Amino acid sequence: MADFFNFLLNGLSIGSIYALIAVGYTMVYGIIKLINFAHGEFYMFGAFVGYTALMFAFGVPASGGEPGYLPLLAAILVAGVATAVLAVIVERLCYRPLRNAGRIVALLSALGVSLFLQNLGQQTVSANYRKFPPTIADSRFPRSEVPLDSIQPGDIFSRNVILTYAVIAEDGRPQQRSATVALAGEPVEAGQLAQARALAQNSALEAHAYSYARVTINNKQALIVVTLLLVAAGLYLLVQHTRFGRAMRAVSVDFEAAQLMGVPVDRIISGTFFIGAFVAGLGGVLAGGMYYERIDPLMGLMPGLKAFVAAVLGGIGSIPGAILGALILGMSEKMVEAYVSSGLRDAFAFGILIAVLLVKPSGILGRFEGEKV
């Protein structure tokens, strides 16, 4: 049972990553009825900007270890803004001139932008994976510290006791490691305990032994979920309670009528791209960067497609729908991976897309508008 909840929390964080991408997808669709296939590349771009910022500006401390939350936050903000600016430029150059050319034409342009950004990335920063610099230390919680000195051989703990310590890696920086001190329900072995104490003594950073709850969440996953909550609350306030949000909703149903009210439609559309891409860009730093620690120019492809599935599942055009769809997708995907087959995970996700399109194309929260004529 504990496994199930661990999988669920894991799925929740993966779903939150999808959600950070899906909201931009759905906002852009909502306002100009364009499926912006380049949106996954915005996520990728954000991760690369975050990488650059952490490597060269808010660098890894010389003393080693992780830079911590503030540099990460700075990298997120820089990446968000840079990605948003890229999106505004893309809209201006590649979508706005085609606004009256029909939806298929705009869709093809979006595919073109997507491929362009992927290839541009491969040509400029190479197609290889690169390791994202360290951001914040890994930890799981709930947990409680067990002082190593207090443990005696033969003690029995109801939870695993794990030692967290650090060694000096090849690059001369400390790297976090962990070792088991005691297994749940089994007496502590003298040899193992002695070894743990030695590791702790020689640790490059301060070492701690913790006993973990059965159901835990990783601090990075938690940060992603919390970020999604903040983004969701922010978007809710923006869309429902600001002048900009009102204008956005008006443009999405009838841009001509909105124009007749004095709403500068082009600026509202630019603003929508800005916000959606800002969120995708910060998602790139948090997910591809901080969490997976691997970035490459194609990293936006799969999350972008999954986010698209999520947006359709929730009802494309609806922001709450996109978030709901993404969380459902992330969690159910994780269950398939855990209990059925990890090879079927992606097939399952795209199966959902086909099923939704066949059974309820308007999705969970969407209103079906039909084709606009």
Add this chain to the structure above:
Amino acid sequence: MSAPNGSAPVLRVDGLDVFYGGIQALRGVSLDVRKGELVTLIGCNGAGKSTTLKTVSGMLKPKAGKVVFQEQPIEGRPSHDIVRRGLALCPEGRRIFPNLTVDENLDLGAYIRSDRAEIRSDRDKMRGLFPILAERAKQLAGTLSGGEQQMLAIARALMSRPKLLMLDEPSLGLAPKLVEQIFQVLANLKREHVTILLVEQNARQALQVADRGYVLETGRIVKDGPARALADDPDVRKAYLGG
């Protein structure tokens, strides 16, 4: 200048030619509206009435001709800029925002303004003018009936405090009782010296409430004059007033 009050017209439209692709919808349309007047533009379905209003409000670009609003040329300007200058269009088919509440629709009408307190007092004024808007304030506008939506559309246009209000067939598709109500509202607005350009197919009632009128036929102005004179004109009677 033939203006009764001698001032320059608020709106002067001069020799408009407008095309949809290769099809010409307006041929040299000229008209003017002076401060405080209620002018009506009547004509059959397809005559070019909506095309005229859309061109004035910047939604269509004329191929030739001038639109002068408060002595400034505005043809070819984007519509959001034209609204800012004080020219509001209450479009054909109401075009309220169904996914926004009644209050939000009114707030959007005041989009170009930033005087919050004044906006609120104007909203109260609209609620006085159209009590239904107070009753349904928090309801989605899409749930209103056709007549209620028309009231909302007019109120929304007024929220920008226009110097000229243009209305495109506000009585279209409404039950007779509601049509009466709409024209009553127009008469009231006129009494408050709101300058209005009213497009209607319902020529009888439009000419009753208006000061002056223009008759549009297949893209051309064929007659104009004081509303009373037009209502008595035998051709107009025959074509638009049922004999």
